[in-house]
Amino acid sequence: MLFLPAGTLGCASVAVGSPIVPLGSAVTASCTIQRELCRGLEQGKVQISWMLDNKPVAGSQRQGPGGTEVSNLTLPRFNRTQARLWCCVEWNGTKQRVGMAEIRAGYPPAKPLNLSCILNLRDYGLMCQWEQGTDSHLPTSVALKCAGSRAPAVTGCTPQGGHSHCTVPRPLLQLYRQMEIWVSATNALGTAESEHLHIDPMDVAKLDPPTLQSIQSIPFQTDCIALAWDVARGTEHMELQCELRYRAPEDSAWVTGITGRAGTAQRCGFLFGTQYRFQMRCRRSSASALAYWSEWSPGRNYTTHEKAPTGTLDAWWGAQPAGTGGRLEVQLRWKAPRQREANGRVLGYRVTLSPRRRGRDLTTVCNTTHTHCNFSAPAGTRRVYLSAYNAAGESAPTEVILLERKGQPPAGLRAVPAGERSLWVHWEPPLAPVVAYVLEWQRVTAEPGHCSSCWQMERDREATAALIQGEQGLPGHSDPL
Amino acid sequence: APWRTLHGAPLAELSGDQDFQLFLQRNLEFTRKILGDVAALQRVVCDTFQLCKEDELQLVRQDLDIAQVPLEQCHRRTFQPETCFSQIRAGLHAYHGSLATIQNLLPGHAGLVETLQLDMANLSSNIQQQMEDLGLATVTYPSENQNPLPTFSSHFHHQVGGFFILANFQRFLETAYRALRHLANL
Numbered sequence A: 001m002l003f004l005p006a007g008t009l010g011c012a013s014v015a016v017g018s019p020i021v022p023l024g025s026a027v028t029a030s031c032t033i034q035r036e037l038c039r040g041l042e043q044g045k046v047q048i049s050w051m052l053d054n055k056p057v058a059g060s061q062r063q064g065p066g067g068t069e070v071s072n073l074t075l076p077r078f079n080r081t082q083a084r085l086w087c088c089v090e091w092n093g094t095k096q097r098v099g100m101a102e103i104r105a106g107y108p109p110a111k112p113l114n115l116s117c118i119l120n121l122r123d124y125g126l127m128c129q130w131e132q133g134t135d136s137h138l139p140t141s142v143a144l145k146c147a148g149s150r151a152p153a154v155t156g157c158t159p160q161g162g163h164s165h166c167t168v169p170r171p172l173l174q175l176y177r178q179m180e181i182w183v184s185a186t187n188a189l190g191t192a193e194s195e196h197l198h199i200d201p202m203d204v205a206k207l208d209p210p211t212l213q214s215i216q217s218i219p220f221q222t223d224c225i226a227l228a229w230d231v232a233r234g235t236e237h238m239e240l241q242c243e244l245r246y247r248a249p250e251d252s253a254w255v256t257g258i259t260g261r262a263g264t265a266q267r268c269g270f271l272f273g274t275q276y277r278f279q280m281r282c283r284r285s286s287a288s289a290l291a292y293w294s295e296w297s298p299g300r301n302y303t304t305h306e307k308a309p310t311g312t313l314d315a316w317w318g319a320q321p322a323g324t325g326g327r328l329e330v331q332l333r334w335k336a337p338r339q340r341e342a343n344g345r346v347l348g349y350r351v352t353l354s355p356r357r358r359g360r361d362l363t364t365v366c367n368t369t370h371t372h373c374n375f376s377a378p379a380g381t382r383r384v385y386l387s388a389y390n391a392a393g394e395s396a397p398t399e400v401i402l403l404e405r406k407g408q409p410p411a412g413l414r415a416v417p418a419g420e421r422s423l424w425v426h427w428e429p430p431l432a433p434v435v436a437y438v439l440e441w442q443r444v445t446a447e448p449g450h451c452s453s454c455w456q457m458e459r460d461r462e463a464t465a466a467l468i469q470g471e472q473g474l475p476g477h478s479d480p481l
Numbered sequence B: 001a002p003w004r005t006l007h008g009a010p011l012a013e014l015s016g017d018q019d020f021q022l023f024l025q026r027n028l029e030f031t032r033k034i035l036g037d038v039a040a041l042q043r044v045v046c047d048t049f050q051l052c053k054e055d056e057l058q059l060v061r062q063d064l065d066i067a068q069v070p071l072e073q074c075h076r077r078t079f080q081p082e083t084c085f086s087q088i089r090a091g092l093h094a095y096h097g098s099l100a101t102i103q104n105l106l107p108g109h110a111g112l113v114e115t116l117q118l119d120m121a122n123l124s125s126n127i128q129q130q131m132e133d134l135g136l137a138t139v140t141y142p143s144e145n146q147n148p149l150p151t152f153s154s155h156f157h158h159q160v161g162g163f164f165i166l167a168n169f170q171r172f173l174e175t176a177y178r179a180l181r182h183l184a185n186l
Helices: A472-476 B010-016 B018-049 B054-061 B081-105 B107-133 B155-184
Strands: A012-016 A020-022 A027-033 A048-052 A055-057 A060-063 A069-075 A082-091 A094-106 A113-120 A125-131 A141-147 A154-157 A165-168 A179-187 A190-193 A197-199 A211-217 A225-230 A240-247 A255-259 A264-267 A275-284 A300-303 A315-321 A328-334 A346-352 A364-368 A372-377 A383-390 A398-401 A411-417 A423-428 A437-440 A455-458 A465-468
Touching (some): A012 A082, A012 A094, A027 A048, A027 A082, A048 A069, A113 A179, A113 A197, A125 A154, A154 A165, A211 A275, A315 A398, A364 A372, A437 A465, A455 A465, B018 B107, B054 B155
Parallel strands (some): A020 A094
Antiparallel strands (some): A048 A082, A082 A094, A141 A154, A179 A190, A211 A225, A275 A300, A423 A465, A437 A455
16 A cells, blocks of 8 residues: 655654545554654653544554554544544653644535526626535536537636636637537546536527617507517627517516517507507527527506597496476496506596487586486486597497386395405396396495495396405495596 | 529538538628628727728728738639638638737727637638538638738828728628528528
8 A cells, every 4th residue: 555644754754545535435544653763752662642633543553664663543434524633652641743644535526517608798708607516525626618519628717716607708619609518527536527518609698688669559540559679789690589578557467479580560459548568588599499588678668549438338327206397317327448448548428318419419418537427317318328538539329228127126136255345146037038137235234325336237148146346346435537 | 693603512412401501590690790890890990090981092092002812712603612611711811810900000999809800710610610521621720820911101001901901801701691691592
C-alpha cells in the first residue's frame, strides 16, 4: 500500500492510504516516530497513540527500520465527512500531539439533473441551470461543457459561489446549428455528467414580448376589431408565432388564439360596448417544441363601440282599476338586459302605449332609469310597449300584454333552501299550454313590504322548478340601474 | 427565368432532405439577422459621417481600392450551388477582415462589429459543416485574417471606404440570401 505522508516531517510523520475516501470505507494510516529527531523523547520507551478528532482510537505499534517506532491504524468504517487523525506520544504523563493527517470522506458527484438553457437576446449569452443532486461532501468542480457538431468540447462556463447556473458567453456559441451541452461534475472520487442537451441556442431564445400598437373596431357596425402590433426589438429577423388573448373584466377565463406573423390581426365575436383587455406574446415559429414563449405584453384596454340594445326584456306587471274615470293603474317591472343584449351602457327605459312608429308622436308613459314604473292607462288598454336605450340607439319594443288572469295557477308550489341566499321553487305543470312562468315572492313580515324586483320569469316551458336567488330577491330591495 | 443550370446538380436532389431544409431555414434567418446588423452599422455611418447615399460618392469611389468579392456562382444565370456555397464562405471571410476598417472608424460601436463578426464566422462554419455533411470539399480559413487592411490616403477616404465596405457587404448578403431561399423553395 502506498502511504502518503501528510504529517510533520521530522520527529513524527503521519501517512494515510488516501486522504479522501468513500464515506463508510476503511482508512489506513501509519505514524512513524524518529526518536533522535524528537527532543525530549531520546530516552525511554515511546508510546504512540491515535486520536480521531478528540476520540482515542487504537493502533498497533512495532519497531520500524532505523530505530524508528511505527504505529499502524485501520479504521474499518470511516463515517465522518471530515476529521483530523492525530498521532500522539506520551511525554511527562501527558499526551502530546506530534503529527496529523486530515481525512475527508464523501461520495462521487451526483449526476446533475434537469439541465435547461435559455438564450438572452440582449447579449446572446446562453444561461443554463441545473440541479446539483445530493451533496458529495467533497470539494467538487462543476463546469458546463459545450461542443459543436465537429468542434471539440470546451468549458462554456463555470458556476460561481456554489450556484447551479452559469452563462456561456456568445463567442463560445455556435448559433443556428445544433450544439451539445452538458454539465460535468468532478471530485476526488469521480466524475458525473448530466444528460446531454442537443440544441440550437436560438431555439431556446427568450423573446421580449411584442407591443400592441392599436386596437379599433372595423368595420364600424360589426362585432369585429382589428389589432396592430410591433414585434420586440431584436426579433425582427425571426419568423414568429404570436398568440393573442383577451377578456372582459367580468370574465374569468381568457379567450386565446394564434395570430399570423404579419403584425395585424382581426377578431370577431366581441360584445358591444364592453371593455376588453388584450395581451399578446410570441415565440419563434421555426424553433422546435423547446421554444419559449415571451412574457405576455403589457395589457391594453379597448372598449368596443355600442349598438342599440337587442332582444326582448323580461317584464311583469300588476294592475288595478283607478278610482274614477275608468282608468287602469299599472305597475310595470322589468329586468335589466344582460350585457350580451344591452350592447353597452343602458341609459334608460321607455314605456309607451303604442309601438314606435316613425314620425308619430309617442304615447310615452314612462321614461326612467329604474327597472319599474307605475302609470295610469286608459281603460281597455291591453298592451304596452317597453324598450331600452343606450347611446347608440333604442331597442325594438317588447310587447307586454296586460292579460287578464284566467284559470288556475300551477299547483304543488313548494320551496326548498338552496344555500344561504337561494331557494329552489318547484311546481306542477298545468294542463293548459304554457308560454312562460312568472315567479313572485316577498318577505313574510308583519308589514307586507313592496319589492319591485322580487320576481323572475322562466321562459322554459318545460321547466317545473326555478332557482330564485341573488342579492335583489332575498330578502329583496329595489334594483335601479 | 428558371434556374436552368441547377438541373442535375447534387444539391437540387436534396431539396426534400429534412436536414438540408432545416439548415436552409435556420441560416436564412441567420442571414436576415446579419443583414439587420449591417443595416444598423450603415445607419451609424450615415448619422456619424453624413455618408448615406451611394450616388453622391461615385467619384471618390474611383480613388478607393475596395476589393470586390465574387459571388457570380450564386447569381441566377450561373447558379452552381456547391461553388456558390464556397463563394459565400470566401466572401464572409473577406468581409470579416474588412470590418476591422469599420471598427477603426467607429470605436464606440466595437461591440456591434464584434457581434457581426461572430455571426459571420458562425454562418460560414454552418455552411462548411453542411457542405461536409454533403461530402463536398471545403476550405478551412484561419481564424485570424491574413489579408492586409486596405489603406486610405485621408480620414475622409477611410470613412468613404467604410461606407462602401458596408454597402458591398449588404449586396453580397442579399445575393447569398436569395440563393439560400431559392434552394429552400426548390
